[in-house]
Amino acid sequence: MEESGLRAMDAEQLREHAHKMVDFIADYYKTIETFPVLSQVQPGYLGKLLPDSAPNYPDSLQNILNDVQEKILPGVTHWQSPNYFAYFPSNSSIAGFLGEMLSAGLNIVGFSWITSPAATELETIVLDWLAKALQLPDDFFSSGQGGGVIQGTASEAVLVVLVAARDKILRRVGRSALPKLVTYASDQTHSALQKACQIAGLNPGLCRLLKTDSSTNYALSPDVLSEAISNDIAGGLVPFFLCATVGTTSSTAIDPLPALGKIAKTNKLWFHVDAAYAGSACVCQEYRHCIDGVEEANSFNMNAHKWFLTNFDCSVLWVKDRSSLIQSLSTNPEFLKNKASQGNMVIDYKDWQIPLGRRFRSLKLWMVLRLYGLEGLRSHIRNHIEMAAYFEELVGQDTRFKVIGPRTFSLVCFRLLPPLSSEDHGNKLNSDLLDSVNSTGNVFMTHTVLSGEYILRFAVGAPLTERRHVDMAWQILQDKATALLESS
Numbered sequence: 001m002e003e004s005g006l007r008a009m010d011a012e013q014l015r016e017h018a019h020k021m022v023d024f025i026a027d028y029y030k031t032i033e034t035f036p037v038l039s040q041v042q043p044g045y046l047g048k049l050l051p052d053s054a055p056n057y058p059d060s061l062q063n064i065l066n067d068v069q070e071k072i073l074p075g076v077t078h079w080q081s082p083n084y085f086a087y088f089p090s091n092s093s094i095a096g097f098l099g100e101m102l103s104a105g106l107n108i109v110g111f112s113w114i115t116s117p118a119a120t121e122l123e124t125i126v127l128d129w130l131a132k133a134l135q136l137p138d139d140f141f142s143s144g145q146g147g148g149v150i151q152g153t154a155s156e157a158v159l160v161v162l163v164a165a166r167d168k169i170l171r172r173v174g175r176s177a178l179p180k181l182v183t184y185a186s187d188q189t190h191s192a193l194q195k196a197c198q199i200a201g202l203n204p205g206l207c208r209l210l211k212t213d214s215s216t217n218y219a220l221s222p223d224v225l226s227e228a229i230s231n232d233i234a235g236g237l238v239p240f241f242l243c244a245t246v247g248t249t250s251s252t253a254i255d256p257l258p259a260l261g262k263i264a265k266t267n268k269l270w271f272h273v274d275a276a277y278a279g280s281a282c283v284c285q286e287y288r289h290c291i292d293g294v295e296e297a298n299s300f301n302m303n304a305h306k307w308f309l310t311n312f313d314c315s316v317l318w319v320k321d322r323s324s325l326i327q328s329l330s331t332n333p334e335f336l337k338n339k340a341s342q343g344n345m346v347i348d349y350k351d352w353q354i355p356l357g358r359r360f361r362s363l364k365l366w367m368v369l370r371l372y373g374l375e376g377l378r379s380h381i382r383n384h385i386e387m388a389a390y391f392e393e394l395v396g397q398d399t400r401f402k403v404i405g406p407r408t409f410s411l412v413c414f415r416l417l418p419p420l421s422s423e424d425h426g427n428k429l430n431s432d433l434l435d436s437v438n439s440t441g442n443v444f445m446t447h448t449v450l451s452g453e454y455i456l457r458f459a460v461g462a463p464l465t466e467r468r469h470v471d472m473a474w475q476i477l478q479d480k481a482t483a484l485l486e487s488s
Contacts, residue, residue, distance in 0.1 A: 006058060017061055024065050025097075028073075029080070032464065036441025037081045041074055077444065082464035085473060086446040088249070088277045088306050088411075089384075089461025095371035096311035099364025109357045113346035114338045116360070120347055123150055123362035126369065130304075131318060133283045133374055137295040140318040142347075148318045149325075149352040150361045154276040155192035156354060157301040157317040162196045162241060164324040165270030165298070169240040182206045182232050183241045186220035186255060188248040190274065206237065214451060217405055218251050220244065222259040229267055242269045244297075246290050247278025250448035250457075251404070252411045254278070254290055261296025273297045276315070278409055280307040281385070284378045290408070298324075307410075307461055309380060310368045314361050319352075326351045380463070384410040387470050388460045394474045400481060404450065410460040415453065416481050419488065427454040429484060436480040443473045 006013060049071045078084060080092045110119030127148025131140050140146050151157045162183070170177060181202055185193050187209040197207045208228055212218045229239050242264045244255035257273060264271035273294055279302025281287040294300055299319045304310040319325055330351035341348050350356050372380070388410035395401045395414045404413040416433050418426025431454055434447050448455050460470065 020061060020065070024068075029464075032078055032081050033083065035073065035076075035078050035081065037078050037083045037444035038086075038438050038441065039075050039077045040439075040441055046071065046075055080462055080464065081444075082462050082466060082469045083443045083473065084462045084465075085458045085460060086444045087457075088459055090305060090312050091307055091309045091461065091463055092311050093309035093368065093372070093463060095368045096309055096364050098371075099367035100311045102367075103360040103363045106360060106363075108360050110360055111350035111356050111358055112336060112338070112341055112348040114341065117346075119360045119362065120349060122366055123349065124148070124347060126362045126366045127316060127318065129369060130316060130365070134279070134291070134302075135288055136300065136318060137320075139295075139320040140300065145322065146318060146320040147322050147347070148316060149349055150365070151301075151315040151317050151353060152313045153192075153315050154190065154274060154301055154303055155195060157299075157315050158190075158192050158243065158272060158274060159196040159199060160317070160325060160329060160353060161270065161272050161299040161319065162193075162200050162202075164319075164328045165241045165272075166200055166202065167328045168270065168324055169238065173238060177238050179203050180206070180236065180238045181241075182208060182229075182237050182239045183243070184208045184210065184225060184228060184239065184269070185243040186210050186212045186218075186245065186248075186253075188212055188218050188220075188250055188253055189243055189245050190249055190276070193243050206232075208232075212253070214405070216253075218248065218253040218450060220255045220260065222256060222263060225260065226263055229263070229269075233267075239267055239269055241272070243272045243274055246273060246275035246282075247409060249277070250450060250455075251413050252278060252407075252409050253405075254408065257291065257293025257296070259293075261293045265296055270299070271297045273300045276301060276303040277306050278302075279316075280304070280377075281381050281409055283374060284381055287409075304365055304368070307381060307384070308368065308377060309372060309463065310365050314365055316365075322347075322352065329353065331356075381410075384460045384465070387465065387467060388412055388458070390467060391458055391460065391470050391474065394470075398478065400485070404453075404455050412458045412460075413448070413450070413455050414458065415455050416484075419485075425453055429488065430454040430456060433477070433480055433484055436484065437473075437476055440476060440480075443476055445473075 079090050108116040108119055110116045113120045124142045128141050131148060138144060183197055194207055197204060210220060210224050210228055212220060232239055242260060244257055244260050246254050261271055275291060278290060282291050301317045304314040304316050305312040349358060388407060392403055392407050392412045395403050400417055401414055402417055404415060415430050418429050434445060434456055438444055446457050448457055
């Protein structure tokens with residue numbers, strides 16, 4: 001067995017095996033279009049292909065890669081496929097991959113400055129770079145009272161700021177008010193907010209998800225928010241947190257930040273802006289206005305791992321007042337004490353997040369920014385938006401389909417119009433169309449429901465997608481629609 005002498009970490013063995021792995025991954029990308037985008041396996045498929053216990057003796061890397069090819073890849077949904085148009089993108093890139101590889105190679109655990117000073121300092125610098133590119137207010141830079149920190153996901157970001165906001169209000173009104181705290185957002189807000197409320201021990205009935213409709217393009221209405229706050233105050237409750245979204249999951253709706261920010265300020269609410277998907281586009285000057293009003297926010301979040309060529313996971317959170325996070329999330333056991341931390345000379349990011357341990361994630365963001373440059377990243381985003389506009393045109397030219405709502409970024413929402421006799425407004429028809437398209441394996445899309453209608457979502461964002469892939473997806477949609485309409 002050729003691998004029997006494989007040591008835990010040996011430079012020459014690493015060189016040999018890593019070359020094989022890079023070749024395997026490069027070949028994967030070369031052939032990625034040949035795989036069904038959406039995995040076509042049945043639940044439990046893998047248990048029938050793999051042994052029921054771990055091997056006692058070493059196997060060869062080649063055998064393992066053969067198993068990956070034959071057994072693992074059929075069960076993978078290929079998020080980097082150029083025919084992937086589902087959910088939102090999760091961008092991979094050569095720069096992101098190289099940064100991830102370097103981070104894995106160094107394998108540091110950078111919870112405090114002393115555990116690897118470069119990990120802390122690079123994160124601070126790179127997040128200031130990105131804040132500058134987004135033209136965020138000075139308050140969000142590390143030179144003031146605030147600063148940026150990399151979280152795993154936007155779900156973690158909203159949880160840490162919710163906890164900070166909870167503790168801040170309870171210091172003011174007393175801990176007995178916990179059951180009376182009220183959170184506000186639109187009914188289009190990501191479910192991560194509800195999960196954060198559950199984890200933070202808040203009354204789940206007081207997570208107000210305010211109704212939106214097509215009259216505001218599914219953005220949160222300031223009037224509806226003001227009324228809800230007034231009613232809650234009159235009822236003896238304590239409003240404390242508002243989450244606005246720039247680019248909702250369903251339809252990329254943009255909540256009106258300036259108006260919502262004023263309401264939050266008047267009522268002393270913590271104002272969090274979730275721009276997980278659309279934040280990346282705001283490095284383009286023509287989209288920066290989408291976050292106008294962010295100057296009123298206490299915290300702002302975007303996922304560099306969605307649309308910014310940075311491999312998962314890398315969710316960037318900025319806060320105006322880092323002490324709020326530190327007061328809620330800091331621990332100081334004896335075994336972590338050191339002169340730099342005790343002297344308040346450094347940032348210890350362990351106090352800005354949920355876990356203690358943390359990876360060197362800033363490396364990949366730093367490499368993405370350096371290897372592509374801001375202009376390269378802007379071009380990447382604009383290219384996807386242009387392809388989405390092209391797809392929107394194609395849909396608009398076929399009278400059997402209807403585009404739903406305005407397209408702002410690279411998501412197109414649309415549906416197949418049902419026959420007049422349809423009793424369910426064509427919901428089953430569109431659901432069947434989506435199933436039919438996805439079962440081809442040649443394209444993968446997802447859906448949402450807006451105003452009770454089943455809507456198809458076409459999100460352009462995979463790094464390898466070209467116009468020909470958009471054309472092919474549209475052809476499949478048209479063919480499947482024709483077949484469904486003829487059989488109905």
